[in-house]
Amino acid sequence: MNNSLTLLGLLSRQASYGYDLKHSYDRYFGTGKALAFGQVYSTLARMVRDELIRALGEETGGGPDRKKYEITVAGQDTVREWLFTPDVPSETLQSNLFAKTVIALLTDDDADRLLDVQRAEHMARMRQLTRLKQDSDLLHVLMCDHGLFHIEADLRWIELTSARLTQLKKELLSA
Amino acid sequence: MNNSLTLLGLLSRQASYGYDLKHSYDRYFGTGKALAFGQVYSTLARMVRDELIRALGEETGGGPDRKKYEITVAGQDTVREWLFTPDVPSETLQSNLFAKTVIALLTDDDADRLLDVQRAEHMARMRQLTRLKQDSDLLHVLMCDHGLFHIEADLRWIELTSARLTQLKKELLSA
C-alpha cells in the first residue's frame, strides 16, 4: 500500500510527531494491521534523507523529547504525483493462488482440493466481512467492500480454473 | 506471491541448479516480471540455512562451477502445507487506491479526479489484457483472467466510492 507515501500524505495536512502519525495512520488505514513504531521512525528517517520532510528542532520538557516533522515543497509535489498517477494493478500478473495451482499441477498434487480449500476460506471471509460491515461507518464499509469485491474476483477465477484443470495440466506437462 | 515457496515448489519436482530454477520460474510465473538472479541465490541460501533444501557437492568441469540443490523432507512438508493452507486475501483491508482516496479527501484534494484517472487506466489495462489473451496458451489466458477479474473488482469499487465521496468526506472531517 506504500506506507511512506501514506505517511507523507498525512504530513501534508499538518506537521506532526512520529508518535501521532502512527496513531493517525492506524485510525484511517490500520484496520486489521496497525503500523509498528519502528517502521514509522525508519520511514521518517528515509524521508528526511530524501528531503521530502524535515525535522523541526527537538522539543524537550513536559514529557519525553520529541521531534516534529514538516513536509517540504518537494514532499508536497511527491504526494500530488502519487495521488494522480494511476496504479497498474496486477502489472506482473502474479498471484499466490495462481502459483500454487501451477505448482500443484506440476508436482502432481491435488490442485482441485487446493482450489476447494481456498474457495471455502474465501466464503468464510466474505461472511466475516459482511458481518463487519453491519456496525461500521462509511470508511470501514468501503474498506470491507474493497475486500469483498476482490474476494469475489478470486472466486470467479477459481470457478474458471477448476473447470479447466485437466486441460491446463495437459498443457503444462506437454510443453 | 512468495518467491521462496514458489522456488521450493519447483525444487519439489526435481533437484536443480539456481540458474535453471530462474528460467523455470520465468517460464511459469515471470510473465511481466522476470526473477533476478541475485534473488534466486539469496533465497536459495536462506532455504539451505533453514534446511528446506541442501546443496549437493560443487560440480566442476564442462562449464563454470555449479551447485545442484535438492529439497529435503522438511522442504517437501513446507510445500504441501503452503499448497493446502488457504490465503486470507485483503486480510489487512489495505489498498493503495483506498489510501489515496482518503488522503485526497483529508487534504482537500480532488478525489473525484483521482478516481477518474484510475478508472481510465483500468479500462486501458483491460483492453491490453484482453488483447494479450488472444494469442496465448491456457496458462497465460488464466493469468490474464485473474488480472481482469481483479481490475473489474476495482472498477466496481471506484463506482461505489465515487458515488459516496461527499458523504465520506463529511464523515472523515467530522470525526
Add this chain to the structure above:
DNA sequence: TTCAATCTATACACTGAGTGAATAGTGGAT
C-alpha cells in the same frame, strides 16, 4: 584464427521494508 558476443553460473554489496525489544520520562491510581 581470433575475438567479440553470448550463455551458463554464482557471489557480493547495498537499499528498503518490517519486527521486536530496549530505553526513558510523566502522570495517575492504589
Add this chain to the structure above:
DNA sequence: ATCCACTATTCACTCAGTGTATAGATTGAA
C-alpha cells in the same frame, strides 16, 4: 512508595529485492 499505562524514540536484526562483478564455455562471423 510503587506500579502501571501512556508518550516518544532508537536500535538491532532479518528478509526481499536490485544491480553489478566475476569467470569459464560456446559460437559464429570477419
